[in-house]
Amino acid sequence: MFYQLYEMNHAFMAPVRATADAMNLAWKNPLNPWSHTVVGRSLSAGFEVFERVTRRYGKPAFGLPTTTVAGERVAVEEEIVWRKPFCDLIHFKRHLTPGADKGPRILVVAPMSGHYATLLRGTVETLMQNADVYVTDWIDARMVPVTEGDFDLDDYIDYVIEMLHHLGPDTHVVAVCQPSVPVLAAVAVMEGDDDTCAPSSMTLMGGPIDTRINPTAVNQLAQDKPLEWFRDNVIMQVPWPQPGFMRQVYPGFLQLSGFMSMNLDRHMIAHKDFYMHLVKNDGDSAEKHRDFYDEYLAVMDLTAEFYLQTVDTVFIKHAQPKGEMMHRTKRVDTTAIRNVALLTVEGENDDISGVGQTKAAQTICTNIPDHMRMHYMQPDVGHYGVFNGSRFRREIAPRIIQFAKTHTKNVKAQTPVKRVIKGGKAL
Numbered sequence: 001m002f003y004q005l006y007e008m009n010h011a012f013m014a015p016v017r018a019t020a021d022a023m024n025l026a027w028k029n030p031l032n033p034w035s036h037t038v039v040g041r042s043l044s045a046g047f048e049v050f051e052r053v054t055r056r057y058g059k060p061a062f063g064l065p066t067t068t069v070a071g072e073r074v075a076v077e078e079e080i081v082w083r084k085p086f087c088d089l090i091h092f093k094r095h096l097t098p099g100a101d102k103g104p105r106i107l108v109v110a111p112m113s114g115h116y117a118t119l120l121r122g123t124v125e126t127l128m129q130n131a132d133v134y135v136t137d138w139i140d141a142r143m144v145p146v147t148e149g150d151f152d153l154d155d156y157i158d159y160v161i162e163m164l165h166h167l168g169p170d171t172h173v174v175a176v177c178q179p180s181v182p183v184l185a186a187v188a189v190m191e192g193d194d195d196t197c198a199p200s201s202m203t204l205m206g207g208p209i210d211t212r213i214n215p216t217a218v219n220q221l222a223q224d225k226p227l228e229w230f231r232d233n234v235i236m237q238v239p240w241p242q243p244g245f246m247r248q249v250y251p252g253f254l255q256l257s258g259f260m261s262m263n264l265d266r267h268m269i270a271h272k273d274f275y276m277h278l279v280k281n282d283g284d285s286a287e288k289h290r291d292f293y294d295e296y297l298a299v300m301d302l303t304a305e306f307y308l309q310t311v312d313t314v315f316i317k318h319a320q321p322k323g324e325m326m327h328r329t330k331r332v333d334t335t336a337i338r339n340v341a342l343l344t345v346e347g348e349n350d351d352i353s354g355v356g357q358t359k360a361a362q363t364i365c366t367n368i369p370d371h372m373r374m375h376y377m378q379p380d381v382g383h384y385g386v387f388n389g390s391r392f393r394r395e396i397a398p399r400i401i402q403f404a405k406t407h408t409k410n411v412k413a414q415t416p417v418k419r420v421i422k423g424g425k426a427l
Helices: 002-028 038-054 117-127 153-167 180-192 217-224 227-233 252-262 264-279 283-296 304-316 360-364 390-406
Strands: 066-069 072-084 087-094 105-109 132-138 171-176 201-205 248-250 341-347 373-378 420-422
Touching: 002 038, 038 264, 066 087, 072 153, 087 153, 105 117, 105 153, 117 132, 117 171, 117 283, 117 390, 132 153, 153 171, 153 180, 153 304, 171 180, 180 201, 180 304, 201 390, 217 252, 217 304, 227 304, 248 252, 248 304, 252 264, 264 283, 341 360, 341 390, 373 390
Parallel strands: 105 132, 105 171, 171 201, 201 341, 341 373, 373 420
Antiparallel strands: 066 072, 072 087, 087 132
């Protein structure tokens, strides 16, 4: 009944939140003389902080109406080009001049790990300056009726394969964090079937390919508990009146609680600083806080079958690096990958996927030629910095774009790419 109690608490708090929001508006109204005093700003700040920490955050928008291509500002249109019950494929269509080079076609596979695909807004914004970008927009499981059936890790792999078929040959796939495992499996399945729609290259970023290497706190929890513990303690039914009523899910608020507890002091300091920014009338700093937490606190539920199968396959059995992973009734053979170039990217301070876990893909994909593989570790960034932020824009994104261009199939002469291990040092 924990999910039901969570929903009831949210409903009971609604009048209190509404009152706090009204008081916030009253105390910061410029017609109120107290709004220009420290006392007024302190009261307004307190009401806003209370309202924000007790609200439920909805799915954010990507909000990318324009981009810069070759020094010119062009309009961008979001269009859904492929749709299934648990995922939409969004194309960020740039209105380029006729005959302009679109750049490599890149499918960005967003993580299905509790946050929406909009967490990759910065990733998409950076890549689409030089590439034709598509991104997976996973659907909140609580919004999918049970009549649509189940969705597990095998279905995830099938979705990736279907999307690559939809986009056609010479697509480059970029997997951010969790999807590194199913994307690698999908490519292995396609290569094993001599599928002509297998991607030209795949980039795996901060993914848990082999969690036995430098295990983090997240990895250790999964390793220390049997699968039955997760089934009994974190799987819940979606309550009425949600569209997914009665569906078994891993609630997003539980995932968020786990992530926040890992750095609870940092989040408490951030909210204290937010309060002080409001009191001091520092609007820019306060707005940065709102932007970050509007995204970070917006979470979605995962289907129980997907969550449990992922925990069992990736974190308990380590099936993929052992060569024991199954896709339905067929073993996933990563040695079958021969024609897809591989780029792995890690962050030096990643506390979600430890250093070496993503690089393990280089070890298990033994038949990819040396000139078609590269590994890069970005110094001084954590998990989030692997796919977002200034270092991603300056150091990582240009490597992804160049790697994709180098291994585009319609390029007649491919220049071998030096293997990069850390901080741009070629070995």
